[in-house]
Amino acid sequence: MKAVLLNGSPREGNSYTALAALKKGFTHIEDLVIEEIAAGDVSVSPCLACEVCHDSGMCVFDDDTNEIMDDIVSADVIVFATPVYWWGITAQLKLIIDKFYSRSSQLMECKKQVGIIAVGQMPVEDTQYELIRKQFECICGYLGWDIAFYNAYSAYDAGDLAENADAIAEIEELWKQIK
Template sequence: MKILMITGSAHKNGTTAMLASEFIKGAEEAGHEVYRFDAAFKNVHPCIACEKCHNTDAGCVFQDDMNEVNTQLLAADAVVFVSPIYYYDINAQVKAVIDRFYANDSALHGHKKAVLILAMADDTMESADGAIVSFKGMTKFLDWEIAGTVVGVECADVDALQKTDYPAQAYELGKNL
């Protein structure tokens, strides 16, 4: 299985980076191929709904690192979204990539699995509701199968995360995808 992982955190050794690594470890042990796109370290311009991608053969008006993602996105059997929770939702880096899916909208419907991995300092699932609702709406629209979620609460830093079973959950999700 080809898996595209889109991460959003600018912390290379933070909580979501650890969860992403554990997922990848499990997935690769199961024989899957994982392509990781760290959006926080890439140049992805936000979509401006100019419709150039749909009204011309030229594609998106922005020629940026989204070109790298598009190839992987179209070939992927599964897409994994990994984000810290900032103000009740996924972060802007992941959201910018998702919004740019629009250029490939018709090619993306159906036949993919989707995974959501989140981490946050807060101690209540309510803080992740925005991300979860958005993820469910997107997967419903695209007719993708939700293959699993991991939501790490009370994980302000790696030390706190390591005291939980969330890394093991991410590993198992990758291994059993």
């Protein structure tokens, strides 16, 4: 089984901490290969809507897009951890998700289990977390993927989530949602 952990944050902050806690739990899953992608560290140009990928299945850019898409296509599990930026996911993560367009028919053919962790400054009751949940429900519904978990946490400074022992303990148990 292969899991891709996609960190939408440009910093080693709360999303990074969440994925580290998740990884600790994921060690319970037998034969799991983990691939980590930090959206802030990769080079992914914005989609041009040139449609070349619709014939070739490849993005025209000579950047990290095609390699990342190879990882996404071959993954059984994809976990998105994203800070909330302006009531939504980060631009860095959205650049990568936009490129799913280049492999959409392939991605629809292979069922995936998806986990989502959203971290924002606002309390977890804020509408922003519902907006993000809805966006992923639409994306996963379109691609035919299953959402195994969606968890939201309130944290602001880079070290805040690490100090929330209850949140970390909860994230470490999320591997149990993967079938």
